[in-house]
Amino acid sequence: MYQVIWSDEAEEAYEQTWYYVLQNWSMNTVFKLEEEVQNLLERLSVHHRICQPLDEYPGLRKCVINKHNSLIYRIDDAEQAIRIMAFIDNRMNHSFFN
Numbered sequence: 081m082y083q084v085i086w087s088d089e090a091e092e093a094y095e096q097t098w099y100y101v102l103q104n105w106s107m108n109t110v111f112k113l114e115e116e117v118q119n120l121l122e123r124l125s126v127h128h129r130i131c132q133p134l135d136e137y138p139g140l141r142k143c144v145i146n147k148h149n150s151l152i153y154r155i156d157d158a159e160q161a162i163r164i165m166a167f168i169d170n171r172m173n174h175s176f177f178n
Contacts, residue, residue, distance in 0.1 A: 081125045082155075086164045090151075094167040097149060116145050124162045128155045140165060 086094070094117070102110050120143055123130060131143035134152070143151045152166035 082128060083159075083161045084121045084125055084164065085156075085161050087166075090164045090167045097167065097169070113146070113149070117151075120145055120151065121162075124153065128162060144170070 098110065098113065101113055124143070129141070131141045131151075131153070134140045134142050139154050140152055141154070143153070145151055148170055150168050150170055151164060152168065154163050154165060155161075156163050
């Protein structure tokens with residue numbers, strides 16, 4: 081099982097999303113987001129390549145968490161780690177969605 085390590089940028093983006101959902105939706109929605117993210121991270125720690133590679137960014141992979149959010153990660157076999165590089169809003173014009 082690989083360790084999951086968040087970049088500072090990805091962690092900050094996730095926290096901002098979490099607080100936005102908390103302020104604008106219900107606690108149930110916050111819990112659902114948290115559960116979706118945790119379930120994905122648990123699967124990634126065991127099945128590192130379950131999400132599609134990003135051809136434009138060699139070494140990176142993208143997982144769609146839900147219709148609003150995606151996670152960008154890379155596999156670090158040397159350190160036996162999944163490195164979360166970005167947590168992004170699917171509705172934004174982001175370079176990972178070209």
